[in-house]
Amino acid sequence: RREGSDGQWEMFAWPRRERRPLGFARLGGRLYARLEGSYPRGVTMQVDARHAIREWAVASVRDTGAQSSAGSARAAGTYGSDVQADWLRERLGVHEGALSDAGRDLPSALAWRVAEASEDGTIDLEALIDPEEDNSRATAYLVLYLTSPDARRVWLNVGQDDTLAIWVNGRRVSNGGHPRGTNDDTYSIPLRPGANGLMLKVHEYEGVWFVRAAGVGIGWDDITVTTTRGQPGVPVTGDRYPHWTLVNNGLANGAVQALVPWKGRLYAATGDGPFRFDPNSLQWTRLVAGFPPRWSKATEALVVFEGRLYAGSIQGLHRLDEETDVWQNVGEGFGEPWITALAHTQGVLFAGTKRGAIYRATDGGETWELVYGRTPPPPIVPHSDDGPSLAPVP
Incomplete structure (x- = not known):
């Protein structure tokens, strides 16, 4: 609330x-x-708003990809590669990116139809393409033309099963797809003044096959859309009240332990290390330079203290150098290196550890003093640049 x-x-x-x-x-x-x-x-x-996209021009091709299930594709290490392959160039001699070219007609070799989406923007591709046939290993192409009064970026939320590629004006702007199938994410779409082509490519392995698309945010107010190139579009309409939309593009690990804003960016602590979010591109970037190699980058805590960003991980305490984007290990006096919580008050930085101890530092995190709990013999200790190693417990 x-x-x-x-x-x-x-x-x-x-x-x-x-x-x-x-x-x-x-x-x-x-x-x-x-x-x-x-x-x-x-x-x-x-x-601030959600505008469901209600119509698309849709076509499909069959027998795209070697694996008929997401499980077999994961086992073969090819999950997601099928949506990146250009099946149209292989079969029709047409580059698939041309489907998003607002200056070219759609290839007549494909059977195009206009599909109407539900109120939330969902199209049941299984029912639309051929409900009587097995649609495993099929790929659907959904095309739309958008007219913008100026150059801008708009946000497009897409949920789909199984994997996704997005093309705008002949350029692929994003791939989407998660090893567990159904995906839901929001993408930053660059538009130029005038007509723009948008194409969603959705590859199916097996089972449920759908796509759901909606413009989110207020940048869609004066955008018009049509499924016919060169024809006048209609305004995008939707709900003008607050919504929530997922922004996980590039975030390899969804188990986010901490979320902290710093200097115009958002930082997340995850099991794959720290990530940084760009609010303009809606893209996450992994930041693990400076962490010892060949060891877990799992990060559990973040805090901004005296204008600098600190991260707590299984390897200890780290401070980000904003000039180089390299983390530096800092802090002496920890009885164990596994930092799970960070906080500060009145110029004092506090750190909590996996074993329940609390430490404090008054010099920017360089030296630490135990203020709660005891320091048991640690099960792991840093011993080289390669990361922690097991140590005998006396």
Whole structure:
């Protein structure tokens, strides 16, 4: 819930019941939350509106890819590669990126139809393409033309099963797909003044096959869309009230332990190390330079203290050099290196450890003093640049 301008509390639209918020962060006037629960987890962002896209021009091709199930594709190490292959060039001599070229007609060798989506923007591809046939290893192409009065970026939320590639004006702007199948994410789409072509490519392994698309945010207000190239479009309409939309593009690990804003970016602590989020491109980038190699990069805590970003991990305490994006190990006096919590107050930095001890530092994190608990013989100790190793316990 949130408190409104009248002082009353109101429900704040939440995406799905099983996605429980664990914590919030604010960046640039926008609210973000890290999520717990069944897939997908990760991070969600508050937006001001949601505009379901209700029509697409759709065509499909069969027998695309060697694996007929997501499980076999994962076992073969090819999951996601099928959506990256250009099946149209191989079969028709047409580069698939041309489908998103607003200056070219769609190839007549494909059977195109206009498909109407549900109110939330969902198209059941299984029912649309051929409900009587096995659609395993099929690929669908969905095309739309957007007219923009100027150059801008708009946000497009897409959920699909199984994997996704997005093309805009002849250029692939993103790949989407998660090893557990159904994906849901939000992408930053670059538009130029005038007509723009948008193509979604959705590859199916087996089972449910669908796509759901909606413009999110207020940048869609004066955009028009049409399924016929060169024809006048219609305005995109939708709900003008706060929504939550997932922003996990590039976030390899959805188990986010901490979320902290710093200098115009958002930082996440995950089991794959720290990640940085760009609110313009909606893209996460992994930041592990400086962590010892050949060891876990799992990070559990983040804090901004005296203008600098600190991270706590299984390898100890790290401070980010903002000039080089390299983490530096800092801190002496820890009885164990596994840092699970960080906080500060009145110029003092505090760190909590896996074994329940609390330390404090008054010199920017260089030296630490135990203030709660005891220091047991640590099960792991740093011994080289290669990371921690097992040590005997006396």
